[in-house]
Amino acid sequence: MKLACYFSHLTLTIFILSLEYWSLFEGFCLEALEFLHGLGLIHCDLKPENILVKSYNRSEVKMIDLGSSCFETDHLCSYVQSRSYRAPQVLLGLPYDKKIDVWSLGCILAELCTGNVRFFFQNDSPATLLARVIGIISQIDQEMLVKGKDTHKYFTKNHMLYEHNQDTNRLEYLIQKKTSLRHRLPMGDQGFIDFVSHLLEMNPKKRPSAAQALKYPWLSYPYEPISS
Template sequence: MLGLLCWKLTGFEEDKNFHVVLNSVLAGRYQVTEYLGSAAFSKAIQAHDLHTGMDVCVKIIKNNKDFFDQSLDEIKLLKYVNKHDPADKYHLLRLYDYFYYREHLLIVCELLKANLYEFHKFNRESGGEVYFTMPRLQSITIQCLEALQFLHGLGLIHCDLKPENILVKSYSRCEVKVIDLGSSCFETDHLCSYVQSRSYRAPEVILGLPYDKKIDIWSLGCILAELCTGNVLFQNDSPATLLARVIGIIGPIDQDLLVKGRDTYKYFTKNHMLYERNQETNRLECLIPKKTSLRHRLPMGDQGFIDFVAHLLEVNPKKRPSALEALKHPWLSYPYEPISS
């Protein structure tokens, strides 16, 4: 038996356990075949759809009003995105069904494989053949940029692109899908100041500047560097140390951005010296960025790849390419050996 335990609730519904028995049928349609795992606000199971014969992923949302509301927002966005991509061309998760069952919201979607963070970790620790070769990184990049170009064309910003939110559809064909629109927003919305997971957060977000779809491009640059090396490019000890690493690896932040940033004062003195408060002594300490380069940080990458990542990691968002512009970069048309399936 797979015990899917809901949180102790705070006035949303009665506290109840959601017990899912292997081979049991949910809502007269979805036969449980496997427990897949848990996330912050949901548990996931694999099920066989008795109506269509397909294997699907069923997300059981924890019984909490905030989780419920956020999931409804994601459902609305997935429906909107899927409606505009009926042929499933743009590498985004497909939503099949959703319903309320035993006082829980259940979301039925496309069954995919491991996320890129988990798969990269497994690939590295297993000691097998390296999966993330230049041809495969090129293919993954094109798919992610096509997904972003499509989202951005609809006026949407993903806002949380990271390896955990890119899932493998086929290992042999190197097909991926972008998931998790739970943090996404329309460019016309009142934009939240706290977006993106920290290691993938664009400088303009950290500095409290207005932002747009270009923040997703920055995140993709960080992801590609990580897939190439197995290491996070900008470690997330704190926003100040992250900025120090950005400056050390990519280069200085334009004075214009520092002057206009609403939160610049949290990390820079009036003379634009980077600082951080020492948590032990409560004293302000100057941070000196350690000078290095993408070439040094990406020793496994070829020059075309390094040039491309540098293209995505333009500190100034006005100089950073759009998804469409990035797709025209010469590295993406470099004739590597075909990916064997």
């Protein structure tokens, strides 16, 4: 477990938790998001540094730093979320809503499980981030690619992923390394893996809201592991 002091709280950095604690932690985070979203607010910058552990024993957390937050009725900024936790619809320049926070929370949960900071993002290229997301989660729906105003920055007209190599001044195709959450998450509990997959649904229309995610069976207490 690694925590950093922030005034009278502990800020979550790489925080290796038991599954029992994870279910409580995620439940509190989703409840916080449900409250924010109920006010019509999108956090827009959810990441471990913005989650404070108020009480480790009681699994109580606080979400902080609403400096990037906005109302869903606002004219939404196209550049939101820290890149490691940026939802696919934001990367592609699609309209977004409160479900981008759910994506960020799914990324955070994957980090907590693996201890790997920036589970998806490992360099400065948004195209490489997309490649990793596609390789681990799934292909991006054609409808999203067609409607995204920034799709052309990362995909050819035939929807081949590419990036511009600044050193050679050439375009390079990116071949996604196919893997899965089951392979990447170091545990055999299918209920937990399904829950993370639930939050990291590529298509925002299919991704649950915070309120819907709170009803997922994995969050029920007491925790009972589900074998694959």
